[in-house]
Every structure is written in structure tokens, then in C-alpha cells.
Amino acid sequence: MGRYGNYPTTVEDCLIFRLKSLTENNNTYLTSYGTQKGVTSWSSNGLLISTINIEVTFTEYEAYIILDYSCNGEPKRYKVNLVSKVSNLGKGLIWFFVCPSTGKLCRKLYLNSGYFLHRTAFKSMMYSKQIESKKYRSLGKVFEACFITDEVYNELYKKYFKTHYNDKPTKRYLKLKNKIDLANSYPPNMEEILLMM
Numbered sequence: 001m002g003r004y005g006n007y008p009t010t011v012e013d014c015l016i017f018r019l020k021s022l023t024e025n026n027n028t029y030l031t032s033y034g035t036q037k038g039v040t041s042w043s044s045n046g047l048l049i050s051t052i053n054i055e056v057t058f059t060e061y062e063a064y065i066i067l068d069y070s071c072n073g074e075p076k077r078y079k080v081n082l083v084s085k086v087s088n089l090g091k092g093l094i095w096f097f098v099c100p101s102t103g104k105l106c107r108k109l110y111l112n113s114g115y116f117l118h119r120t121a122f123k124s125m126m127y128s129k130q131i132e133s134k135k136y137r138s139l140g141k142v143f144e145a146c147f148i149t150d151e152v153y154n155e156l157y158k159k160y161f162k163t164h165y166n167d168k169p170t171k172r173y174l175k176l177k178n179k180i181d182l183a184n185s186y187p188p189n190m191e192e193i194l195l196m197m
Helices: 134-146 150-156 171-185 190-195
Strands: 016-018 034-044 047-058 063-071 074-086 093-098 108-112 115-117
Touching (some): 074 115, 150 171
Antiparallel strands (some): 016 108, 074 093, 108 115
16 A cells, blocks of 8 residues: 655745845835834735735844734744845845844745745755656656747847847857757647657
8 A cells, every 4th residue: 555645845835925025116114214014915816815914123223024924823923134235236235034043044935834934944845846756857848848938038038138248149148049949949749749648
């Protein structure tokens, strides 16, 4: 008799609290001193999944966020420190969360076991690709090579996308071009061949 599957939680299954939610859409959480309150929410297919209350304190000496929410009927309220580093381009500051469990700097916190923490704080957490079978991964690579996703073309035709720099093709352009050339090298009925495997 076969044993029951032991499927770990994947990164893709978790709610993700991104630091950019504090800085985008004209949010002033990290640009003006004081304490500001707000709500962050997640939705899927237009339906509200979850919300949390946030309270960001930003002063000359410290910056932190208080996360206030309920998980499985249990109230949670805790502090996550924020630190900034000078951008390597010399243009402003880059903000990071300091994980309350590991102390690592990160730009995303994952909800698992009731808390938003750095990915490595959860020992059994994996990416979905890591738990796919070898055969499935091989087929996935072939499908990806055969079918050019809309993202490839969207990136290639972005408004300010540079194909060349100093009369040489950019690495990004060559990578996208290789994907397109590879997909075009397959026969037109490749879909049917793959689906019959």
C-alpha cells in the first residue's frame, strides 16, 4: 500500500507582504515623518482573500511597521523593523524589512505558521518547481521553449527597451531573441506532438 503524500508548503501558496506596497501608489509611509495607519489586502480573481492593518512609524532615528491581523481566529500584533541602504546607482534609498525571526534583510515577507517572516525562517518551505517530478520538469522546459509567452513579447516591445548599447546587442535582448528563435525552430504541429506524449 502506498504511503500518504507529504507535500510541503510552497512559496507560491503563501500570502506575500511586499515592501513596495509601502512606497508605490503615492504612499507616504516612508517619505514623511510620523505614524501612519493603513490596510493592506490581497485578492484573487476580483475576490477579497485577506486584509491586515498596518501602522508605519518613520522618524529620524527609526522606522518600523506594526502588523495587526487575525490568523485562524487568533489575533496577531507584532513589530517588524525597517532599514534603508543607499542604492548602488546612487539614486535614493532602498528599504528592507528586518525579519523578526532570522534578522535577515528582505523585500518580501511570507505568511506561514501565522506570521509574516523571511522565506528561510520556514524550514520545510519550497518553491513549487522543487517538488515537481523530473519528467514534469523536462516537459515544462519543452513547453516553455515551444510556446512564446506574452511576457516575452511585452518585454521586447516595452516603451524604453534597449536592443543595443554602444552598437552591441544587450544581454537582455539576446536572451529574448534566443527564446523566440528556439520557439520558431519547432514544427507548427508541435502542440499536438507534445499533448500525445
